[in-house]
Amino acid sequence: MPSFTVGVPNLEAAGPCVKVSLAVSSAAEEALRKRSEAIPNPMQVLALIDTGAMATVIQTGVAQQLGLKPVGITWIQTPASSDVLCDKYLVRVAFMDSPTTVESTVVEAPLRGVSIQCLIGRDILAQGIFIYNGPVNQFTLSF
Amino acid sequence: MATMLEQELATYQKQRERLLEIARGKYVLISKDQILGIFDTEADAIRQGYQQLGNVPFLAKQIVEIEPVQNFVSQLLAV
Numbered sequence: 054m055p056s057f058t059v060g061v062p063n064l065e066a067a068g069p070c071v072k073v074s075l076a077v078s079s080a081a082e083e084a085l086r087k088r089s090e091a092i093p094n095p096m097q098v099l100a101l102i103d104t105g106a107m108a109t110v111i112q113t114g115v116a117q118q119l120g121l122k123p124v125g126i127t128w129i130q131t132p133a134s135s136d137v138l139c140d141k142y143l144v145r146v147a148f149m150d151s152p153t154t155v156e157s158t159v160v161e162a163p164l165r166g167v168s169i170q171c172l173i174g175r176d177i178l179a180q181g182i183f184i185y186n187g188p189v190n191q192f193t194l195s196f
Numbered sequence: 197m198a199t200m201l202e203q204e205l206a207t208y209q210k211q212r213e214r215l216l217e218i219a220r221g222k223y224v225l226i227s228k229d230q231i232l233g234i235f236d237t238e239a240d241a242i243r244q245g246y247q248q249l250g251n252v253p254f255l256a257k258q259i260v261e262i263e264p265v266q267n268f269v270s271q272l273l274a275v
Contacts, residue, residue, distance in 0.1 A: 078246075083246065084249075090251065105269035122200075126201055129267075129275070131273045135265070138199055
């Protein structure tokens with residue numbers, strides 16, 4: 054199982070952040086190729102590993118920038134609201150500086166601030182191992 | 197929040213009782229007002245959606261009596 058380790062200068066304050074590349078799924082790419090349509094370029098964003106997120110989330114607007122179309126819906130509950138209807142998108146997530154790529158149906162919802170544009174939730178973590186090594190400000194992901 | 201799949205969701209709501217009778221727990225694929233198929237998994241429904249329709253909006257949804265809610269504890273979510 055390939056793994057990679059990320060060092061974050063102040064892991065406790067910043068959280069386990071990692072650069073990821075978001076792209077259309079293999080199924081969407083195949084459909085676009087078959088119809089001789091352009092494949093949208095992947096987008097690099099900063100993601101936070103969030104064990105409190107039941108699903109992976111992308112910032113509102115990211116799907117449109119990636120040329121993604123919704124493939125489903127879901128209702129979400131947050132500390133501030135409940136039963137919020139959101140669109141879902143099938144996305145390919147590639148972890149930078151590693152060969153790891155996973156595909157998942159992610160939720161599009163507004164995220165506060167501008168730096169974090171993706172939350173890696175337990176749907177993706179369910180496919181691997183996540184080790185949070187606080188004393189040395191590092192975390193490791195294996196998929 | 198608004199969804200781009202309002203028409204597909206309305207189609208599902210209209211057909212919900214019949215779908216629950218014939219395919220409870222399975223996944224339905226809907227485009228606009230058309231039900232395109234029933235599948236065992238969400239991945240199968242989505243794959244078929246892309247194959248039949250291309251990169252356009254469609255609804256792949258589990259047929260359930262009570263809709264599950266996904267929980268987020270993060271304060272980063274602005275909803």
